[in-house]
Amino acid sequence: MDLQENNFSSKLLNDAVTEFSKLPGVGKKTALRLVLYLLKQDLKDVKAFGNSIIKLKQEVKKCNVCNNLSDTETCDICANLKRNKEIICIVENIRDVIAIENTQHYFGTYHVLGGIISPLDGIGPNDLSIELLEKRLQNSKVVEVIFALNTTMEGDTTCFYINKRIAKYGVRVSTIARGVAFGNELEYTDEMTLGRSILNRIEYK
Amino acid sequence: MDLQENNFSSKLLNDAVTEFSKLPGVGKKTALRLVLYLLKQDLKDVKAFGNSIIKLKQEVKKCNVCNNLSDTETCDICANLKRNKEIICIVENIRDVIAIENTQHYFGTYHVLGGIISPLDGIGPNDLSIELLEKRLQNSKVVEVIFALNTTMEGDTTCFYINKRIAKYGVRVSTIARGVAFGNELEYTDEMTLGRSILNRIEYK
Structure with missing residues (x-):
């Protein structure tokens, strides 16, 4: 099946699938499978998933010594x-x-x-x-x-x-x-x- | 390489990779690849990604006629x-x-x-x-x-x-x-x- 945008009955679903299909190696079909999988999970788990990557992006630092990813100024x-x-x-x-x-x-x-x-x-x-x-x-x-x-x-x-x-x-x-x-x-x-x-x-x- | 938890220098990174590896068909290695890909994107895009699935989970409804996923009470x-x-x-x-x-x-x-x-x-x-x-x-x-x-x-x-x-x-x-x-x-x-x-x-x- 080819996923045409207008065949999604839900814009919210379409938005989520579009976002997931931006990931490397993830096509529209896989994106739909992943999104429908997450949709079956509890809201708590979906929030944990979505926020984990936002939190990482917002809070992760580069180690001031070696430039590695780190939660603190200097990495472990x-x-x-x-x-x-x-x-x-x-x-x-x-x-x-x-x-x-x-x-x-x-x-x-x-x-x-x-x-x-x-x-x-x-x-x-x-x-x-x-x-x-x-x-x-x-x-x-x-x-x-x-x-x-x-x-x-x-x-x-x-x-x-x-x-x-x-x-x-x-x-x-x-x-x-x-x-x-x-x-x-x-x-x-x-x-x-x-x-x-x-x-x-x-x-x- | 086998991704052992203690080998991540960042707990935030570890959390995100753990969340992504819960997806069906996504192992630790793929999860790391996806997370590092997202980490390279702008914060705006990462937020759009993370929030799209949370928003979908929070707001999507079941059509009151046919039980299909829908943004509104009755689907399109x-x-x-x-x-x-x-x-x-x-x-x-x-x-x-x-x-x-x-x-x-x-x-x-x-x-x-x-x-x-x-x-x-x-x-x-x-x-x-x-x-x-x-x-x-x-x-x-x-x-x-x-x-x-x-x-x-x-x-x-x-x-x-x-x-x-x-x-x-x-x-x-x-x-x-x-x-x-x-x-x-x-x-x-x-x-x-x-x-x-x-x-x-x-x-x-």
């Missing part, structure tokens, strides 16, 4: 005394922070760029939180900066740019290891990854 | 003078109304049951708007009732029950035609449908 990670403040892992966005946190293998801090340099999308260095990063390098003792950006043209450009800009602070700069993923077969790994994993081979223990 | 279809009030098409829910409206082949009115009889789900005849249907049959001139329910065990049971209950009003009762869908191949049509479509064959014009 930056405020955590157990985290090693001398290591900064540079990521594109909060999803990468969550991904790395889930590994439970990293105990340093992060720096969330809020994007990557992408001239095609009109995103330049000034749109990213690079100045804030420089401030951290100036004002606190940092030993190492780790790049954890995607290996796209934009990701590489961003690494290159930031690396040049922070060179004067003399900190060690590294990038996360690329290689054949655990469980992947060599036969089906692309040449770039396989080639790099041979060049960057590590000692067998 | 029932209030439309051009619609034939003597024919009532019985459907399960508003999605079926939209589907039939989209065909642009039906100009009668509807009666939205709000479900079908399903003892397993605890839905009995009293949970459906059958009493309201009887009131219509009593109080206004109705010539025909068309069943447009799904051909499941529950759908058939519901047709059977309503048919018995409205028998005393002496209106013509019909059901929508079942048969081989346009474009479908006979070879791949199930026996039930094909068999019925032979029994209920129509004159070739």
Whole structure:
């Protein structure tokens, strides 16, 4: 069925479906399904749903140290005394922070760029939180900066740019290891990854 | 990545993601994607989104004639003078109304049951708007009732029950035609449908 606007008997319903269908990957049919699902819930639950996103938008802040999303001026990670403040892992966005946190293998801090340099999308260095990063390098003792950006043209450009800009602070700069993923077969790994994993081979223990 | 609660640096973000992941077919990862998408929009748009569903829940009514969702006491279809009030098409829910409206082949009115009889789900005849249907049959001139329910065990049971209950009003009762869908191949049509479509064959014009 194709949902034509005039076939909704209710303008309120039509408005809600229109709003939901603005979400990425949600078409008119899915939007209608979601809206009718919510309509079946208690008013209390519908209010909790609608207000949760409004409240988030109104109250969430950017951490004044690392630019991560935070409820407070300084985020939990930056405020955590157990985290090693001398290591900064540079990521594109909060999803990468969550991904790395889930590994439970990293105990340093992060720096969330809020994007990557992408001239095609009109995103330049000034749109990213690079100045804030420089401030951290100036004002606190940092030993190492780790790049954890995607290996796209934009990701590489961003690494290159930031690396040049922070060179004067003399900190060690590294990038996360690329290689054949655990469980992947060599036969089906692309040449770039396989080639790099041979060049960057590590000692067998 | 597995989204563990404690890995969100923001409780507000966690709350919003939790709310979104309650939607049918939306997991934690999709919820995070939708929430971060909305977070990038203007506050005005986020408010429009959140409030649209709250407003719908608070203000939408059931049509006092056909039980369809409506902004007003009587829905647009029932209030439309051009619609034939003597024919009532019985459907399960508003999605079926939209589907039939989209065909642009039906100009009668509807009666939205709000479900079908399903003892397993605890839905009995009293949970459906059958009493309201009887009131219509009593109080206004109705010539025909068309069943447009799904051909499941529950759908058939519901047709059977309503048919018995409205028998005393002496209106013509019909059901929508079942048969081989346009474009479908006979070879791949199930026996039930094909068999019925032979029994209920129509004159070739």
